[in-house]
Amino acid sequence: MSTSPGWNQPRTSLFTDHYELTMLQAALHSGAAHRKSVFEAFARRLPDGRRYGIVGGTGRLLEGIAAFRFGDAELEFLGRTRVVNQKTLDYLADFRFTGDIWGYAEGEAYFPNSPVLIVESTFAEACILETYILSVLNHDSAIASAASRMITAAGDRPCIEMGSRRTHEESATAAARAAVIAGFDSTSNLEAGLRYGIKTVGTAAHSFTLLHDTERDAFEAQVASLGTGTSLLVDTYDVETAVRTAVDIAGDQLGAVRLDSGDLVEQAQWVRRLLDELGNVNTRIMVTSDLDEFAIAALQSAPVDAYGVGTSLVTGSGAPTASMVYKLVSRTDDNGEFVPVAKTAKNKVSKGGRKYALRRLNEHGTATQELIGVGHRPLDDGNDRPLLQQFIKNGELLPGWTGHEGVLHARQRHAESMAELPAVVHRLHRGEPAIPTLYEEN
Amino acid sequence: MSTSPGWNQPRTSLFTDHYELTMLQAALHSGAAHRKSVFEAFARRLPDGRRYGIVGGTGRLLEGIAAFRFGDAELEFLGRTRVVNQKTLDYLADFRFTGDIWGYAEGEAYFPNSPVLIVESTFAEACILETYILSVLNHDSAIASAASRMITAAGDRPCIEMGSRRTHEESATAAARAAVIAGFDSTSNLEAGLRYGIKTVGTAAHSFTLLHDTERDAFEAQVASLGTGTSLLVDTYDVETAVRTAVDIAGDQLGAVRLDSGDLVEQAQWVRRLLDELGNVNTRIMVTSDLDEFAIAALQSAPVDAYGVGTSLVTGSGAPTASMVYKLVSRTDDNGEFVPVAKTAKNKVSKGGRKYALRRLNEHGTATQELIGVGHRPLDDGNDRPLLQQFIKNGELLPGWTGHEGVLHARQRHAESMAELPAVVHRLHRGEPAIPTLYEEN
CATH class of the missing domain: 3.20.140.10 (nicotinate phosphoribosyltransferase)
Known part of the structure; x- marks a missing residue:
């Protein structure tokens, strides 16, 4: 079939x-x-x-x-x-x-x-059929149940499923599917895109910045190849410098910046102010870094535009089986x-x-x-x-x-x-x- | 390959x-x-x-x-x-x-x-290769790490991996493999048997007893078909009655009885005495029912011969990713x-x-x-x-x-x-x- x-x-x-x-x-x-x-x-x-x-x-x-x-x-x-x-x-x-x-x-x-x-x-x-039925329902229901709570916590802000690396490769594909069912916007998992027609998205990792001689070289390569609408990861070295460099290269059409470490509430606030000062009012702020439904709820007061959720999603946020x-x-x-x-x-x-x-x-x-x-x-x-x-x-x-x-x-x-x-x-x-x-x- | x-x-x-x-x-x-x-x-x-x-x-x-x-x-x-x-x-x-x-x-x-x-x-x-490498290592190391602790807790007594139904079907197969690496004796997972040459074993479920008009009918069918060395599940109705029926049908060569509910320490003690009184000194007692390393350690003083471990094993016993x-x-x-x-x-x-x-x-x-x-x-x-x-x-x-x-x-x-x-x-x-x-x- x-x-x-x-x-x-x-x-x-x-x-x-x-x-x-x-x-x-x-x-x-x-x-x-x-x-x-x-x-x-x-x-x-x-x-x-x-x-x-x-x-x-x-x-x-x-x-x-x-x-x-x-x-x-x-x-x-x-x-x-x-x-x-x-x-x-x-x-x-x-x-x-x-x-x-x-x-x-x-x-x-x-x-x-x-x-x-x-x-x-x-x-x-x-x-x-017993074992197979339970395997599928227990896993996928655990993920869908956790995802649903995250969606509730996120309100109108989109959640993106990014947990593939933290779970078995096939579980990851099923988890992406379950997350989208519970309201996630998209996934990083390409196999889920192929199998189920789910939208896949991606930003960049710290390794991409470290690969290049300078952060500027890395951002220039990413923008030149993927367009100004791309998401740049700004916390490899100094966040403020990275945001300024990103805006300098991509201009006011820069799609998003991603924050993956540190105090996300406080960072999101000053990065938002900085982006606005630089004229990038439409550049979105995406946050990742071990988010779960509680962390998402805590970020609701911060100027965040999207949540990337990994480990907690694919492990059922404390309940890995239904x-x-x-x-x-x-x-x-x-x-x-x-x-x-x-x-x-x-x-x-x-x-x-x-x-x-x-x-x-x-x-x-x-x-x-x-x-x-x-x-x-x-x-x-x-x-x-x-x-x-x-x-x-x-x-x-x-x-x-x-x-x-x-x-x-x-x-x-x-x-x-x-x-x-x-x-x-x-x-x-x-x-x-x-x-x-x-x-x-x- | x-x-x-x-x-x-x-x-x-x-x-x-x-x-x-x-x-x-x-x-x-x-x-x-x-x-x-x-x-x-x-x-x-x-x-x-x-x-x-x-x-x-x-x-x-x-x-x-x-x-x-x-x-x-x-x-x-x-x-x-x-x-x-x-x-x-x-x-x-x-x-x-x-x-x-x-x-x-x-x-x-x-x-x-x-x-x-x-x-x-x-x-x-x-x-x-990043995502795939991390998916495999994070999942399988989480299971192997949990399994190793269970093996330590079990001492010389064998542990059998039985958690397939509580996790994604492919994770289950990988979990069986990881459990055996960490010292588990065998698995219930047939796919792991096919792929990796791991020994597979099984007992019977409550449904098999309930399918038949009486517990005696069920035990007779199981022993007739699978031999006296089989493991009979004795806690569908009354445990004492079931043990006596099992011994009556299979004789002193009955392989094992399985206990899957109740106070396992107390039950194992009196079931052992009962088996010995009936002359079944070689019939083993296997326990299942949501065991983890702590439950196994608590059962070390009870006359138990084998542990069947399910949910906790395949979910990493509290740490589902490494x-x-x-x-x-x-x-x-x-x-x-x-x-x-x-x-x-x-x-x-x-x-x-x-x-x-x-x-x-x-x-x-x-x-x-x-x-x-x-x-x-x-x-x-x-x-x-x-x-x-x-x-x-x-x-x-x-x-x-x-x-x-x-x-x-x-x-x-x-x-x-x-x-x-x-x-x-x-x-x-x-x-x-x-x-x-x-x-x-x-």
Whole structure:
């Protein structure tokens, strides 16, 4: 499956825990592998003190599920290392997902126990997708959730994703995608540009200045090659000298200066005054340097035009995983009747039965509850918004969720979902989830 | 480049920040792109309170650098989106790294400012590798460093990597590799088995028990299909009942029981007594459930035989990135003479000049200093161990660092490096780096 002209989704089938396939083998042995099953992905709680989470990765996941096939290389490996027996290898050789998948649209806000993804198929099919589903949702939702808070903190000022170097190269590409879904303006990550059609941008590093004999030589080269609209990095040596040199070379059309160290609030203030004095009222000030949502909030009073965010974004700003789990909640018995199931030993107790979800809204269109029906659809009081969308039907991907189109839709969904939540979501300090999750039992 | 029969390294060239290529364009314009340059990757500090870090990812990085090429898809994207001009595209079309790369062997301990990787080539070649180099080293070193602490806490008991579902699917595969380098016994991640020849293992999930009409049905199916040596998960319903059922079905050859919830210390104690009473003295107890190095240390007094570690491992146990940077420290001038260079603006100051590194050892073979020569090799006092190894010479990969062989060598290096460090590295609580980093200036 290709999502862009330049990229083909590699096979995803071995991004899987060993035990998924040995469980499959044992269930093929007992015959239970073919029981119809409902698995749900959800987070038991939000990261400590967070008010909401943002679903990320759904589009990427759906692209990957289409590529969840076992080819010669995978089957040879599983056979040679005796992970599973021949009967199981035969099953895997023909594997393609044929069931239904529902879930929260990518970009949607979620809360504790929101049924973010629901997989309906045989046990065999739903079981072996577990690890891959959780990997994608846990990573991308952690990044989207952190990004959303940064966007809230930044208000109208654009945020640019620049964290590629601080995380695994593939995580970086997924993180860029998740950041843009949550409202980031663009990314430095070129692979994300190629795969998802996301806008990429860049400035320059200290090494570029140090490479040249003088800062003036470096700025002249950059402006001559990239135009006066470029962003010049002004804190390699002395910031004031650099700003004056930059304006001298690029004139009043200089696009931006970037500050990457020191007291950013204080620097931004005097650099703004200096630029204005020099006539560069349209030259923007971009700040970077280990920003997170709290640092962004602290910079809101300073004359800053754009935030470049790196480490904190790609590591989820203290919550690098969304801690979602994937649980069997219902399966058929020998008569073909669905039976709700749940672990009952102490701790980590889950609620059995297929879930349905509405966001309850008041008369002003503000969310007041996450309402979850167990085994049935909760009654819509007229203002409520149903949360579950169908992504895959009888194994076929439904349109609109993947590729560049999926990113655009998810970004729109994020903006709309945020606009609907109570004002408490704009508070960065720790607290309870913005709305409570309530169950409507049968 | 293929590292295993079943896997081909994809192209890595766009795992790169936009600005690396625009800096290249500007440096091609000024002519400085062809200046010989030395870039170094290092961490200014260890994560808060850590005593040491472990270099991870070097083998994976070297495999990726060999695949750092620009093919039609990459060039078409960069041209269409106007990231760079035609002259730069022409340069990239022919790109292959032709310089030298040195660094700490994978698995080696490192400290603040240890020159973990040194890239010697033209500015053009070394600059565009920056993002990819840092992505790999920052991620894999974060995981290897966390894994090493868990191994220290676990003593002689094996640790099994099980965190795939909590992180990006590709990070998961790299994390499994890094964990094994730091001493983990095996992983649940099948892709890591395929790519790197790492041993994979698995037990079963609660869903497998819930799928069947009774726990007995589930255990019977698992034992019949996977043998009595399998590991049965005993905390879906009542743990005591489950243990008795497991022994009833599998007999005294039952491989292991797994506990995944509750008070693990207390449970392990009475489950051990129960197994012994039932005659299953050789049945092992494996514990999982959000373990980190501190939880492992707390379980050392309990009769536990193996630790399954997930979330904390793959998220670096509080430090998801190693925060390494990559800095130009020396480059030639117009006469071809090397000039040390460094940023001088306040904060984030670096030390210019090519680094050389020794681990100073006392007469007992215990490390006492990280000794770094700036611009020259420090004098070896006879016991010292040189730390820099050459990985790539004139663009050619030297043998032993990559693939399965690289993993084995790195695991060995980790064990030897740890044995040489002072005993303080076995303390989990916060403190200063185990040895100081000292500079020997010219």
